[in-house]
Amino acid sequence: MTPSELAAAGAFITEQTDEIIDLISQIVAIESPSGDLQGSHAVVKLLRERARALSSVSSIEVIASPNYGEHLLIRAFPNQAADIPSTLLLGHTDTVYPRGTVNSSKPLRADGDKLYGPGIFDMKGACVLALEVLNCLTSLDIGPPRPVTVLLTCDEESGSTTGRMLVEREARLAAQVLVLEPPDCGGRVKTSRKGVGLWTVEAHGIASHAGLDPEAGASAILELARQTQRLHSLSDASRGTNFNVGVVRGGTRSNVVAEKAAMEVDVRFTTAAEANLVEKLMNTLQPFDERVRLTTSGGINRGPLERTAGVVKLFHHAQSIAAQLGWQLEERSVGGASDGNFVAALDVPVLDGLGIDGDGAHAAHEHILINDIARRGALLTGLIATL
Numbered sequence: 509m510t511p512s513e514l515a516a517a518g519a520f521i522t523e524q525t526d527e528i529i530d531l532i533s534q535i536v537a538i539e540s541p542s543g544d545l546q547g548s549h550a551v552v553k554l555l556r557e558r559a560r561a562l563s564s565v566s567s568i569e570v571i572a573s574p575n576y577g578e579h580l581l582i583r584a585f586p587n588q589a590a591d592i593p594s595t596l597l598l599g600h601t602d603t604v605y606p607r608g609t610v611n612s613s614k615p616l617r618a619d620g621d622k623l624y625g626p627g628i629f630d631m632k633g634a635c636v637l638a639l640e641v642l643n644c645l646t647s648l649d650i651g652p653p654r655p656v657t658v659l660l661t662c663d664e665e666s667g668s669t670t671g672r673m674l675v676e677r678e679a680r681l682a683a684q685v686l687v688l689e690p691p692d693c694g695g696r697v698k699t700s701r702k703g704v705g706l707w708t709v710e711a712h713g714i715a716s717h718a719g720l721d722p723e724a725g726a727s728a729i730l731e732l733a734r735q736t737q738r739l740h741s742l743s744d745a746s747r748g749t750n751f752n753v754g755v756v757r758g759g760t761r762s763n764v765v766a767e768k769a770a771m772e773v774d775v776r777f778t779t780a781a782e783a784n785l786v787e788k789l790m791n792t793l794q795p796f797d798e799r800v801r802l803t804t805s806g807g808i809n810r811g812p813l814e815r816t817a818g819v820v821k822l823f824h825h826a827q828s829i830a831a832q833l834g835w836q837l838e839e840r841s842v843g844g845a846s847d848g849n850f851v852a853a854l855d856v857p858v859l860d861g862l863g864i865d866g867d868g869a870h871a872a873h874e875h876i877l878i879n880d881i882a883r884r885g886a887l888l889t890g891l892i893a894t895l
């Protein structure tokens with residue numbers, strides 16, 4: 509792709525900015541917290557209508573997810589050779605805000621270059637941008653070398669219970685995956701994300717009277733207190749590993765040695781090797797008091813998105829396109845996980861944080877920057893056209 513074609517992409521999207529903002533605003537106004545079937549249906553309907561107007565789109569599939577809403581799968585630029593791996597654009601249409609938020613605490617509003625609204629940064633703005641990038645490629649007659657797939661799931665914010673399978677299926681058919689999650693501050697893409705494991709540990713002790721016969725008891729609470737101390741002491745910031753016992757429940761009355769207690773543990777790690785060590789440790793926890801029995805359930809929820817050679821290559825490519833557009837694209841490692849983590853686990857090159865710049869994901873000041881729409885759109889257009 510020549511620098512003049514890239515500049516033309518930027519100019520084209522700049523011209524479209526009012527229409528793009530209009531569609532983003534409509535989609536933000538329809539609230540779609542994870543699990544809101546009506547909201548999900550209405551958002552998907554608008555996006556589907558927009559996709560239907562694009563001549564490069566060859567198929568639009570709405571996949572119902574009974575308790576969450578609708579996933580949207582759009583295929584464009586079909587290639588004659590059916591086995592050519594695609595470029596997959598990945599996003600989600602659900603938000604974390606309960607219905608009513610847009611009419612009360614977070615109304616849609618523009619303030620200078622900032623456009624505010626619930627879920628606009630994470631990531632309804634980027635869902636719209638994905639389709640406008642297809643429009644840009646079509647209108648400027650730029651034929652990408654690979655088929656392009658856009659997958660927008662409806663349950664990412666609640667852990668991707670049903671979207672995960674689709675993400676993994678489409679990632680396996682892709683040469684690379686561009687994740688449209690919000691960028692880090694300053695528009696930086698995310699080249700590594702920690703993985704997360706979630707466990708529940710139950711302690712089964714022996715109840716006794718705390719006054720009459722305390723020695724006969726084996727306290728489940730004491731056992732978990734010791735386990736908590738041990739696990740927290742294994743956190744190691746230099747390796748990026750962190751144990752957090754975030755919830756503890758247990759006991760019945762203050763004068764009874766507690767027979768039962770349970771705790772919920774969140775563990776973060778940066779490499780697959782570390783994830784294996786953590787998993788082994790959590791599954792073989794030994795009690796301090798041998799009269800107490802421990803049972804553990806749970807496991808790795810999302811593996812880490814590691815900064816592999818494939819990720820770095822994608823980042824450098826994106827950086828060179830951004831440089832042609834006159835800005836310096838930077839990268840960042842973050843602790844939070846996304847559906848990009850599922851892609852990374854399959855060893856498919858992935859670049860995350862390619863959404864529209866802004867700030868305040870899941871927060872009161874959530875917004876996007878209007879002047880990033882065209883440059884981010886041009887970057888995505890350049891990536892799709894050259895990968």
Ligand SMILES: [Zn+2]
Pocket residue numbers: 600630631664689690
């Ligand atoms: Zn998100």
